[in-house]
Amino acid sequence: MRDDDPGECYEVHAVKYANMPRRRRDNFMSADDHDGPMPMDFFVWLLKSPKRTILVDTGFNAQTAERRQRQLLRCPIDALRLxxxxxxxxxxxVLTHLHYDHAGNIAKLPQARFHVGGHTRGLQAVRVFTQRGWVVLASDASHYYENMAEARPFPIVFNVADMLEGYRRLHAAADSAQHVVPGHDPDVLRRYPRLASDPIGTAMLHLAPTE
Ligand SMILES: [Zn+2]
Known part of the structure; x- marks a missing residue:
């Protein structure tokens, strides 16, 4: 979806399935004078139009969570039934890249065709048309809002200049800064209306953020 023909209009849901504690100093390349807790959430994203359903990323499973000491809250694929x-x-x-937290659970999607554009270098962001305009799912092109807003990349980066250019491209593809959604920020669930029937956390990204 590279042009401005909106085509179909999608609902976009960010479905949280896991989290982990982290410190601020772990989430930025440059030193942070104000260290403190800065946890990380893990999501998959579901795009739904009247005609099509597209899943963006597939999360990890219980064995991976145990090996990597992540707190798995539910299977992200089973959660789609909600x-x-x-x-x-x-x-x-769509697999934005092939890291463990984005590309597991493949066997749970027996009918799926997988769209893969690259890995850490060559990561895919997803641009999708919604009732509020073009929304961009950054995935790991920006883990947190602050990485983009302050131009301070997350420490896992192949090329810093390319990463900063990536922030610019994310914003150029979206209707506003409020249409760019980072891949791992717990703030997503605070900023967007949440699906009332999901106690763990699903944010409705096709609706305007409340802050
Ligand atoms: Zn990730």
Whole structure:
């Protein structure tokens, strides 16, 4: 979806499935004078139009969570049933890159065709048209809002200049800064209306953020 023909209009849901404690100093390349807790959330994203359902990223499973000491709150694929989606019927999955937290659970999607653009270098962001305009899912192109807002990249980076250019491109593809959604920020669930039926946390990104 590179041009400005909106085509179909999608609902976009960020489904939280895991989290982990982290410190601020772990989330930025440059030193932070104000160290403190800065936890990380893990999401998959579901895009739904009247005609199509597309899953963006697939999360990890219980064995991976145990090995990597992450807190798995639920299987991200099973969680899609809350949104009325049968995982067995999903036909299109975009993998933004192949890190463990974005590309596991493949066997749980038997009908899916996987769209892969690259890995850490060559990571895919996703631009999707919604009722409030063009939304951009940054995935790991920006883990947190602060990485983008302060031009201070997350420490896992292949090329810093390219990363900063990536922030610019994310914003150029979106209708405003409020349309760019970072990949791992717990603030996403605070800023957007949440699905009332999900106690763990699903943010509705096709609706305007409340802050
Ligand atoms: Zn990630």
């Amino acid at each position: 949104l009325g989606v049968d995982p067995d019927a999903i036909q299109d999955v």
